[in-house]
Amino acid sequence: MDFANLSAQLNAGAILPEGIVIITLLVTLVWDLIVGRSSTKVTPYVAIVGLLIATGTLFLQWDTTEPISFLGSFNGDAISLIFRGIIAISAAVTIPISIRYVEQSGTSLAEFITILLTATVGGMFLSGADELVMIFVSLETLSISSYLLTGYMKRDPRSNEAALKYLLIGAASSAIFLYGISLLYGLSGGETRLSAITASIISNGLDESLGLVIALVFVIAGIAFKIAAVPFHQWTPDVYEGSPTPVVAFLSVGSKAAGFALAVRLLVSAFPLVSDQWRFVLTALAILSMVLGNVVALAQTSMKRLLAYSSIAQAGFLMIGLIVGTDAGYSSMVFYLMIYLFMNLGGFACVILFTLRTGTDEINEYSGLYQKDPLLTLALSICLLSLGGIPPLAGFFGKIYLFWAGWQAGAYGLVLIGLITSVISIYYYIRVVKTMVVKEPQEMSEAVANYPEIQWNLTGMRPLQVSIVVALVFTSLAGVLANPLFNLATGSVSKTPMLQATEPMTPVVSQAPEQLPMPTVESVDL
Amino acid sequence: MNLAEGVQIVSLGVLAFLMLATSLGVVLLDNIVYSAFLLGGVFISISGLYILLNAGFVAAAQILIYVGAVNVLILFGIMLVNKRQDFTPVRNAWLGKAATAIVCFGLFALLSTMVLATAWPISSGPIAGDAALVEIGKHFFSDYLLPFELASVLLLMALIGAIVLARREFLPEEMVDSTDEVLTLPERRRELTSTPRQ
Numbered sequence: 095m096d097f098a099n100l101s102a103q104l105n106a107g108a109i110l111p112e113g114i115v116i117i118t119l120l121v122t123l124v125w126d127l128i129v130g131r132s133s134t135k136v137t138p139y140v141a142i143v144g145l146l147i148a149t150g151t152l153f154l155q156w157d158t159t160e161p162i163s164f165l166g167s168f169n170g171d172a173i174s175l176i177f178r179g180i181i182a183i184s185a186a187v188t189i190p191i192s193i194r195y196v197e198q199s200g201t202s203l204a205e206f207i208t209i210l211l212t213a214t215v216g217g218m219f220l221s222g223a224d225e226l227v228m229i230f231v232s233l234e235t236l237s238i239s240s241y242l243l244t245g246y247m248k249r250d251p252r253s254n255e256a257a258l259k260y261l262l263i264g265a266a267s268s269a270i271f272l273y274g275i276s277l278l279y280g281l282s283g284g285e286t287r288l289s290a291i292t293a294s295i296i297s298n299g300l301d302e303s304l305g306l307v308i309a310l311v312f313v314i315a316g317i318a319f320k321i322a323a324v325p326f327h328q329w330t331p332d333v334y335e336g337s338p339t340p341v342v343a344f345l346s347v348g349s350k351a352a353g354f355a356l357a358v359r360l361l362v363s364a365f366p367l368v369s370d371q372w373r374f375v376l377t378a379l380a381i382l383s384m385v386l387g388n389v390v391a392l393a394q395t396s397m398k399r400l401l402a403y404s405s406i407a408q409a410g411f412l413m414i415g416l417i418v419g420t421d422a423g424y425s426s427m428v429f430y431l432m433i434y435l436f437m438n439l440g441g442f443a444c445v446i447l448f449t450l451r452t453g454t455d456e457i458n459e460y461s462g463l464y465q466k467d468p469l470l471t472l473a474l475s476i477c478l479l480s481l482g483g484i485p486p487l488a489g490f491f492g493k494i495y496l497f498w499a500g501w502q503a504g505a506y507g508l509v510l511i512g513l514i515t516s517v518i519s520i521y522y523y524i525r526v527v528k529t530m531v532v533k534e535p536q537e538m539s540e541a542v543a544n545y546p547e548i549q550w551n552l553t554g555m556r557p558l559q560v561s562i563v564v565a566l567v568f569t570s571l572a573g574v575l576a577n578p579l580f581n582l583a584t585g586s587v588s589k590t591p592m593l594q595a596t597e598p599m600t601p602v603v604s605q606a607p608e609q610l611p612m613p614t615v616e617s618v619d620l
Numbered sequence: 621m622n623l624a625e626g627v628q629i630v631s632l633g634v635l636a637f638l639m640l641a642t643s644l645g646v647v648l649l650d651n652i653v654y655s656a657f658l659l660g661g662v663f664i665s666i667s668g669l670y671i672l673l674n675a676g677f678v679a680a681a682q683i684l685i686y687v688g689a690v691n692v693l694i695l696f697g698i699m700l701v702n703k704r705q706d707f708t709p710v711r712n713a714w715l716g717k718a719a720t721a722i723v724c725f726g727l728f729a730l731l732s733t734m735v736l737a738t739a740w741p742i743s744s745g746p747i748a749g750d751a752a753l754v755e756i757g758k759h760f761f762s763d764y765l766l767p768f769e770l771a772s773v774l775l776l777m778a779l780i781g782a783i784v785l786a787r788r789e790f791l792p793e794e795m796v797d798s799t800d801e802v803l804t805l806p807e808r809r810r811e812l813t814s815t816p817r818q
Contacts, residue, residue: 165763167767202784205780208777235773281738281741308731
């Protein structure tokens with residue numbers, strides 16, 4: 095195979111967005127090396143611009159006809175494009191909210207951004223990886239940079255503890271995942287491309303074997319760790335509490351989106367022979383996540399732990415879309431992820447701002463915040479209410495679409511549990527809002543009573559303000575003006591051959607998104 | 621059975637025994653230094669198995685990377701930490717150990733049933749032998765090109781992360797009352813941004 099022939103076959107244009115992120119990463123690193131510490135004035139903005147350009151090139155590839163590249167290692171189909179976009183945007187929103195936090199903690203910003211961008215590259219490659227080796231290498235790129243980010247504040251013992259816990263549990267789950275995919279390699283007689291594995295297993299006559307089920311269970315254990323589904327969630331509260339808050343924001347959105355992308359691709363294209371089994375296992379995980387996440391969140395006193403359990407519960411909701419496996423199911427999952435990106439990052443941005451000003455993240459300390467900082471109160475309230483699913487906000491429409499898709503596909507039990515647990519979730523989200531808004535002036539907490547004067551002109555505060563406002567606007571309006579997002583989500587599913595080839599459980603109901611029948615509005619609207 | 625097959629079976633038995641014995645030693649011995657050296661033994665016996673499987677390159681890589689780098693690093697880590705601390709015995713520790721043993725045996729039984737019950741498709745192609753190196757190289761630059769290149773990004777980030785974790789940070793309060801400044805390297809002070817609370 096000569097070079098010209100090979101380079102023509104590679105179709106390297108499909109990984110242009112990742113290439114742009116890698117170049118941004120190198121520019122950040124080298125610029126910091128040349129300029130020194132004053133580089134922090136420039137590097138975050140370079141990184142944000144690079145990520146936005148990468149997102150733009152993802153849009154340009156929307157109508158691509160040749161998604162397969164690198165001889166089958168990478169598949170840049172529409173569903174991977176949308177997940178890569180979600181990951182890139184979540185990193186682009188995480189960087190502005192982290193500038194002030196990193197500066198104030200006295201650690202260096204350029205290395206933080208470099209590691210964050212590497213995590214983004216890992217997540218983006220994972221969304222499109224179509225071959226076992228590629229999946230594992232990109233998964234490790236994402237995981238190892240996440241461990242480093244978790245332990246980045248190394249003077250803080252809580253950050254060290256979180257990093258060590260995350261590293262140990264993560265390494266164990268990676269090992270289990272690797273064992274699972276090695277079984278897949280053995281069963282298919284040495285095939286590593288996902289699209290070829292099933293055919294190869296059938297031709298070897300192993301489609302009923304015990305090995306396939308064990309491989310499935312091990313692979314699901316690895317994926318469930320990444321998306322923090324119960325019972326693989328134990329790391330989540332401790333890691334979320336201990337690690338730097340901007341990192342938590344990225345882990346809860348970017349890393350989780352990458353986990354879902356991996357789940358969709360691996361389960362749909364490599365395990366169609368045991369699809370009933372994986373749907374059953376995931377149903378159990380989804381029910382456990384929704385119930386345990388929401389119920390345990392009720393008892394939390396720390397805001398970061400509350401958001402940790404809330405993110406476990408949100409993973410449960412998202413899994414409904416994956417389990418039903420219809421077109422509407424997948425697109426509702428993608429749609430909810432897009433909305434979840436902004437409402438969750440907005441919530442974390444507000445928590446970061448409050449922590450920077452008062453140095454605490456206890457829920458009690460938020461009481462009476464309304465009198466001192468109306469913008470922060472408004473933004474945090476909107477984001478939390480949207481996470482809970484209160485009607486005019488974006489989260490409500492996302493949840494309704496998910497539950498509607500589940501109901502259409504006949505997953506009545508899952509949808510009912512989802513409805514009941516989201517009513518529970520409204521209680522703990524509203525409790526925070528009530529603490530902030532309703533309290534009388536004399537009940538104001540000490541932290542709020544000593545609230546510093548609001549200064550947006552300090553280093554790194556302006557980007558934080560901008561991202562809070564962007565998340566606020568998006569969360570308020572994305573539900574009402576949801577049509578472009580709906581079209582993106584449905585388009586990404588209908589344009590993906592992998593998702594079209596599989597048999598959906600029920601006939602696909604095509605319907606204009608504006609006229610969604612909403613049989614469940616009353617029960618959510620409590 | 622000719623001589624070659626006999627030698628292979630005997631060496632398989634010896635290697636398997638060595639591997640099991642050393643790995644049990646890693647887990648069961650109390651002294652961590654012994655465990656670390658026995659871990660090297662595990663890696664070497666695994667590379668012996670690779671040689672029996674005609675995979676000479678993988679065996680060499682196993683010894684170079686695992687014994688030469690990973691295991692030596694573990695030993696360095698143990699020696700640098702140099703902390704002798706006796707564990708206080710936990711009450712009813714046998715309960716946890718018994719539960720672990722049951723789970724491990726259950727998993728072992730499940731996996732060995734699976735391994736024995738599956739009719740593994742075994743490649744009928746010719747054994748590459750010493751030409752394996754060429755084959756691996758071809759794969760690296762054709763169908764495994766992308767993971768190979770991504771690994772370089774991973775290594776770059778691991779390098780940066782290791783430096784971030786290992787470098788000394790300036791600690792203002794320690795600097796004030798530290799008396800032995802002879803042995804410390806001069807470091808530039810990181811300018812902290814003024815916090816609004818001050």
